[in-house]
Amino acid sequence: MKKRVFTYLRFSGLVLLVVLLFAFTGKRNKExxxxxxxxxxxxxxxxxxxxxxxxxxxxxxxxxxxxxxxxxxxxxxxxxxxxxxxxxxxxxxxxxxxxxxxxxxxxRTPIARVNAVTPFYVDITGNTMPLSDSYSAHVPLIHNVSEREIPEIFPLLKKIQEDEFLKKHVVGVYTNVKGKYELELRVYTFRVVIGEVEDLDSKVKNFKAFYQKALRDKSLNKYKKVSLQFSNQVVCTLK
Structure with missing residues (x-):
């Protein structure tokens, strides 16, 4: 009987010791x-x-x-x-x-900067974001476009971001007097008239073909405007 009581007391003491150790460890961990x-x-x-x-x-x-x-x-x-x-x-x-x-x-990843009274970025998802105090993004500058027009122009901005050729050459996007979109290039002075934001793959393909031919002909500096807004055509205006 005494042996059983002793075993019980020893077991109870062991349990109490474990509880105290856990409590002590938990307290120290919290502190x-x-x-x-x-x-x-x-x-x-x-x-x-x-x-x-x-x-x-x-x-x-x-x-x-x-x-x-x-x-x-x-x-x-x-x-x-x-x-x-x-x-x-x-x-x-x-x-x-x-x-x-x-x-x-x-x-977040900005893909364009809108030149407004309070400038802002457009990110890769099509949402607006403020300018950063830490870094200025090297992205195309968008002119004459309001915040409510971002969903309309966003497919064009995304196309510029994703296409390496356009990303390298395009530095600005404008809305002309007819409400059509134009691209400003980094090196050459002619504007590229995109027109409405539709058939972008075809328009970009046509522009690339024109650019490569004009580059070989050394005629890129002769143009004032290059229009892609007509189906399967590139219409150029000389200076």
């Missing part, structure tokens, strides 16, 4: 501060948002994130805070077992 913050910008992108900005977004106040206890930092809330930033497309925030806070950031 631990974040040791280090690592911020990674995924994909090769220009720095439209910098590490200092991300650090400020990681917590609700302006202090250092390393001064915050691990139990205070709610990762879902942190991710929502980062994702709400107008320069960030997506974020992934997590804590490592040794107390490091890591944030993986994917920025």
């Amino acid at each position: 631990r501060k974040i040791r280090e913050v690592q911020i990674e910008f995924i994909e090769q992108q220009d720095p439209y948002v910098n590490e200092a900005t991300v650090n400020k977004l990681l917590i609700q106040n302006e202090g250092k994130v390393t001064s915050v206890g691990k139990e205070i930092l709610v990762l879902n809330t942190v991710e929502q805070k980062l994702d709400s930033h107008k320069m960030i497309e997506h974020s992934d925030v997590y804590l490592t077992v040794n107390g490091e806070l890591r944030a993986r950031i994917k920025q």
Whole structure:
């Protein structure tokens, strides 16, 4: 009987010890501060948002994130805070077992800049985004286009972004007096009249063929305007 009681007391003491150790470890873990913050910008992108900005977004106040206890930092809330930033497309925030806070950031990608009273970018998804305080994107400048007209012009902007030939040569997009779109080139002074945003593949194909022939003929500097708005035709106006 005494042996059984002794065994029971020893087992109870062991359980109590384990509970106390867990409680002590949990308390110490809660009291631990974040040791280090690592911020990674995924994909090769220009720095439209910098590490200092991300650090400020990681917590609700302006202090250092390393001064915050691990139990205070709610990762879902942190991710929502980062994702709400107008320069960030997506974020992934997590804590490592040794107390490091890591944030993986994917920025939004601007493909054009609209010259307005308050200038703004158009991103790869067709949405607007503000200019960055950290970096100025090297993208075509859009003139005479309002924010409400972005959905209409977006297929043209996307085509310029995705086509290496257009991306290399086009520096500006204008709306002419007839409401048609024209392209400004980096080197040559002639305007390329796209017309309405339709049949873009065919128009770009025709322009590339014209460009290569005129380049061989050394005649590209002779033109004032090159129109692609007529079906399967390239109509040129001399200076």
